[in-house]
Amino acid sequence: MTARQAYDLYRDGRMAEAAALCERVAADDPGSVEAWHLLGAARLALGDAASALAALDRALGLDPVRAGVLSARAAALVALGRDDEVLAASEAALARDPDNATVLNARGVALRRLGRPAEALATYDKALAASPGFVDALCNRGVALSDLGRFEQALAAHDQACAAVPDHPQALANRAGLLMLLGRPVEAARDLERVVARDPRRPRALGDLLHARRQVCDWRDDATLLAAIRDELEAGRPAIGPFASLSAFDDPALHRLAADLAAPPPAPAPVWPPRPPGERIRVAYLSADLHDHATARLMAGLLEAHDRKRFEILALSYGPDLGGALRERIDAAFERRIDVRRLSDAAVAALARDLGVDIVVDLKGHTQDGRPGILAHRAAPVQVSWLGYPGTLAAPYADYVIADPVVSPPGAEADWSEAVVRLPLYQPNDGLTSFAARPTCADAGLPDGVFVFACLNNPAKITPEVFAAWTAVLRAAPGSVLWLYEGSPGAAANLRSHARAAGIDPDRLVFAGPAPHAEHLARQTLADLMLDTWPYGAHTTASDALRMGVPILTAPGRSFASRVAASLLTALDLPELVADDVESYVAAAVRLAGDPAALEALKARLGRAVRNGPVFDPAVFARRLEAAFEALYARAQAGLPPAGFDIDPV
Numbered sequence: 001m002t003a004r005q006a007y008d009l010y011r012d013g014r015m016a017e018a019a020a021l022c023e024r025v026a027a028d029d030p031g032s033v034e035a036w037h038l039l040g041a042a043r044l045a046l047g048d049a050a051s052a053l054a055a056l057d058r059a060l061g062l063d064p065v066r067a068g069v070l071s072a073r074a075a076a077l078v079a080l081g082r083d084d085e086v087l088a089a090s091e092a093a094l095a096r097d098p099d100n101a102t103v104l105n106a107r108g109v110a111l112r113r114l115g116r117p118a119e120a121l122a123t124y125d126k127a128l129a130a131s132p133g134f135v136d137a138l139c140n141r142g143v144a145l146s147d148l149g150r151f152e153q154a155l156a157a158h159d160q161a162c163a164a165v166p167d168h169p170q171a172l173a174n175r176a177g178l179l180m181l182l183g184r185p186v187e188a189a190r191d192l193e194r195v196v197a198r199d200p201r202r203p204r205a206l207g208d209l210l211h212a213r214r215q216v217c218d219w220r221d222d223a224t225l226l227a228a229i230r231d232e233l234e235a236g237r238p239a240i241g242p243f244a245s246l247s248a249f250d251d252p253a254l255h256r257l258a259a260d261l262a263a264p265p266p267a268p269a270p271v272w273p274p275r276p277p278g279e280r281i282r283v284a285y286l287s288a289d290l291h292d293h294a295t296a297r298l299m300a301g302l303l304e305a306h307d308r309k310r311f312e313i314l315a316l317s318y319g320p321d322l323g324g325a326l327r328e329r330i331d332a333a334f335e336r337r338i339d340v341r342r343l344s345d346a347a348v349a350a351l352a353r354d355l356g357v358d359i360v361v362d363l364k365g366h367t368q369d370g371r372p373g374i375l376a377h378r379a380a381p382v383q384v385s386w387l388g389y390p391g392t393l394a395a396p397y398a399d400y401v402i403a404d405p406v407v408s409p410p411g412a413e414a415d416w417s418e419a420v421v422r423l424p425l426y427q428p429n430d431g432l433t434s435f436a437a438r439p440t441c442a443d444a445g446l447p448d449g450v451f452v453f454a455c456l457n458n459p460a461k462i463t464p465e466v467f468a469a470w471t472a473v474l475r476a477a478p479g480s481v482l483w484l485y486e487g488s489p490g491a492a493a494n495l496r497s498h499a500r501a502a503g504i505d506p507d508r509l510v511f512a513g514p515a516p517h518a519e520h521l522a523r524q525t526l527a528d529l530m531l532d533t534w535p536y537g538a539h540t541t542a543s544d545a546l547r548m549g550v551p552i553l554t555a556p557g558r559s560f561a562s563r564v565a566a567s568l569l570t571a572l573d574l575p576e577l578v579a580d581d582v583e584s585y586v587a588a589a590v591r592l593a594g595d596p597a598a599l600e601a602l603k604a605r606l607g608r609a610v611r612n613g614p615v616f617d618p619a620v621f622a623r624r625l626e627a628a629f630e631a632l633y634a635r636a637q638a639g640l641p642p643a644g645f646d647i648d649p650v
Contacts, residue, residue, distance in 0.1 A: 003032060003034035018042040040059060040069070083110040090106055105134065112144055112147060114347075115342040120140070135168055138157065142161060142178065155179075172194050173192070173208070176189075176191040176192045208244070238258070242258045248535075264373040266396055275356075280312045283306075283358065284379070285361050286379070287316075295387060299363075301428070307623075315331075316351075346373075352380055365393055366391070406563055407426050407567050419643050429616045435521050438523075438526075446481065450480055452481055453528070454529070455485070455538075464498075470531060471504050473593075474499075476586070483512060530552035536562065537554060538554070551577055554577065
């Protein structure tokens with residue numbers, strides 16, 4: 001029984017046997033550097049980075065300058081996400097072996113995660129100079145180029161990685177991710193199909209494939225993919241990302257599973273110094289979307305309405321600086337906007353602590369570009385999830401979620417790791433403003449004299465079940481058309497094909513292209529009735545329609561993501577637009593299409609509620625949210641743990 005025998009097992013890929021043999025060798029001979037080194041390498045290959053590091057530290061204690069141990073230790077620290085330590089470990093390893101491509105690649109990973117993508121890119125280039133075909137460095141180089149906004153070069157780098165090792169799952173998955181970002185989901189799906197064929201249990205591969213196909217309403221194998229994803233989640237394997245899970249299932253338990261499998265581990269909690277009495281409560285909004293984005297459009301009036309005598313309002317922004325009127329308006333509403341794009345998660349959290357932030361409000365969660373790792377490093381005594389991600393973060397460092405009695409009814413607390421704070425209405429809305437001129441039907445490509453059903457949600461929210469309900473409506477309301485947002489290239493053609501297969505003339509589907517937001521709002525008045533989607537329904541798009549006086553019909557499910565339109569309609573006192581089930585939804589749509597007087601009466605009620613009620617009054621919303629903030633702050637100051645409560649209407 002020797003370390004050499006263990007090495008043979010390791011070389012043959014028999015990692016568990018190699019690790020077991022090394023444990024016996026090390027027990028018999030605790031001074032065997034080879035045994036501890038190989039044990040660490042085998043444990044690392046088995047995915048047990050913490051135990052690997054312990055073994056490698058034992059080896060390093062016996063031989064502090066052994067290059068192979070130093071190299072493996074840097075890799076273990078990368079796997080553990082201890083990026084600052086990776087830099088020190090990689091320096092030690094490179095001092096012994098300056099051209100070690102594996103160590104250089106590990107160093108690049110740490111630099112990128114620390115918010116230093118330009119340095120990461122240079123380090124990957126050094127790794128590739130030492131080992132030109134090193135696929136891991138090729139993959140990571142493309143990611144660093146994406147971070148730097150050099151997307152054409154990033155795509156070329158991903159192409160190079162895919163060419164170097166055909167059907168390499170990581171290379172294909174990386175390229176698919178960039179293609180999705182570039183709005184090319186059909187190509188992304190082709191790469192993901194190859195990933196799934198090669199490694200069906202690769203984390204998120206099944207979910208990413210489902211998500212890519214749904215961007216263009218390609219429903220091939222949709223039910224089979226959903227069943228496979230559910231099975232994997234219930235087995236504790238991360239088959240789908242948390243955000244994609246919201247549109248895949250109307251099941252909060254599955255949403256929580258997906259989030260739990262994705263949540264970054266918590267860092268050690270800091271000790272908070274006493275807060276001087278009499279100071280304003282310091283609130284920091286954390287987001288990548290504080291520019292011309294749906295989140296900013298919802299929040300602009302709220303930010304302006306915050307009471308500056310009681311609250312100091314900061315922005316921790318890690319999104320792009322795109323300029324524009326809304327960006328300028330948002331900036332003016334904050335007392336301070338701090339750009340943290342180039343800071344690591346740990347550094348952003350440390351900055352928030354240095355600033356004395358009392359409450360951090362994360363507006364992103366597990367959405368694209370979200371950075372829940374900032375919360376994992378505990379940026380503030382109170383950490384709140386709100387608005388951007390309509391589901392649980394499933395993490396101990398997310399203390400509270402802001403909801404309302406409709407999106408998260410009493411009794412739904414088990415769906416959340418967070419304590420649930422219910423406002424009278426969950427979603428803020430900007431005040432009513434001036435709008436662009438109303439276009440004509442001809443301008444929008446709509447026929448005159450027909451009833452216009454509409455859904456201007458992203459077509460990715462249209463499931464086969466939703467479309468089946470819509471075709472039932474169109475069959476029962478022959479003098480009508482369905483007006484949809486065109487979305488990604490290919491979506492419109494696929495939807496017309498689905499209509500034809502359902503016996504509906506494809507010409508009854510009309511598609512709206514992108515438009516500036518003011519024009520987009522104005523054109524919605526051409527619709528007679530908006531139709532919601534499920535299990536991920538309209539959020540900002542519901543507010544847009546209602547603001548313009550267009551009713552929206554919804555069929556809420558069990559999940560938060562499916563219930564936002566119902567929340568708005570309840571607040572506007574229009575319960576007849578909230579259907580109990582799909583059959584009621586179809587019947588209500590057909591009934592309203594056939595009863596112009598009833599529809600006009602409904603629109604009149606909606607108009608009065610929009611003009612005179614609190615739903616589109618940011619100042620009312622601000623007072624309610626501030627009452628919640630004061631209660632959260634008081635609990636933290638008293639040393640009390642998070643607990644849910646309701647804020648009554650004022």
